[in-house]
C-alpha cells in the first residue's frame with residue numbers, strides 16, 4: 001500500500017487512478033450483465049491475497065463452490081489455498097434471507113476479521129431496492145460507515161435492464177440525477193464497465209466516472225478479459241501520459257511560488273495551493289495564465 005492507496009490489481013487501471021482506490025473507501029463498479037464485474041472483484045481480491053492481505057467476499061449470487069470453479073477456469077486455483085489458510089472468507093447471502101439493505105449485513109461483515117485494512121467485495125448489491133425508502137437509505141449509510149471502518153470495499157452494481165442499458169453514460173446519469181437515493185453519491189469512486197456486444201476486440205469499455213480526491217483518466221478505455229489474467233485495460237501510452245504530472249513547467253511554478261511567498265500571510269496560503277497545483281499539473285498547457293489568476297488574489 002502506497003500513499004494511502006489500495007491498488008485495484010486490474011492490469012492497466014491503477015496508472016489511470018493515481019495508484020488505485022483510496023484506503024477505507026467505498027468504490028462502485030457499475031455495469032450490465034457479463035461485463036466482468038465478478039472478474040473485477042476476484043482480481044481485486046487476489047491482488048491483495050497474493051500480498052498477504054485479508055479479503056472478505058460477500059456474494060449475493062454465487063456460492064463458494066461456484067466462485068471456486070470460476071476461479072479455476074480463470075487460472076486462479078490458488079484461491080482454494082487462500083480459503084484454507086483463512087485469508088479469504090466468502091459469505092454467500094441469499095437475497096431472500098434479508099430485508100435488504102439490512103443492518104444484518106453490517107453485523108455479518110464485522111465478524112470474520114479484526115483490523116481495519118481489509119479488502120471487501122460485495123457482488124452484487126441489488127440496484128432497484130435502493131431508492132424511495134428513507135429508512136433503507138439510512139441503513140445503507142450505516143452499512144457503508146461500517147465498511148469504511150473495516151477496509152476498502154468494492155461494490156458491484158448491476159445496470160438497470162429497463163431499456164436504458166446499452167446507451168452508455170445516459171443509463172448512469174439518469175438515476176444519478178433523478179434518483180438521489182442511488183448509492184453512487186455515497187461512494188468515493190465509480191467505475192463504469194460496458195460491453196457493446198458486437199464481438200469486436202474493442203467492444204468492452206471502461207470509464208472512471210468519479211474518483212474523489214484524486215486525479216484520474218477521463219477517457220473511455222477499452223479492456224479485455226484474458227484467461228489467466230482477468231481484466232486488462234488497454235489505455236494507450238498517450239492516455240496514460242495525460243494522467244501524469246508534467247514537470248516541464250516547474251520554472252513557471254517556482255517563479256509564482258517565490259512571488260507568493262513575498263506576499264506575507266496570504267501569500268503563504270496561496271503558495272500552498274500553488275505547490276499542490278504544481279504536483280498535480282497533468283496538462284500539456286503552460287500554467288502561467290492560471291498562476292497569474294492565483295497571484296492576483298494576493299493583491300486583493
Ligand SMILES: Nc1ncnc2c1ncn2[C@@H]1O[C@H](COP(=O)(O)OP(=O)(O)OP(=O)(O)O)[C@@H](O)[C@H]1O
Pocket residue numbers: 031032033034035036037038039040073074075225226227228
Ligand atoms: N475463464 C475465462 N477466460 C476468459 N474470459 C472469461 C472467463 N470467464 C469469464 N470470462 C469472460 O467474462 C465474462 C463474464 O464475466 P463476469 O462473470 O465477471 O461478469 P459479470 O459482470 O459479473 O456478469 P453477471 O451479470 O453474470 O454477474 C464472460 O462473459 C466472458 O466473456
Ligand SMILES: [Mg+2]
Pocket residue numbers: 037038039123
Ligand atoms: Mg457477476
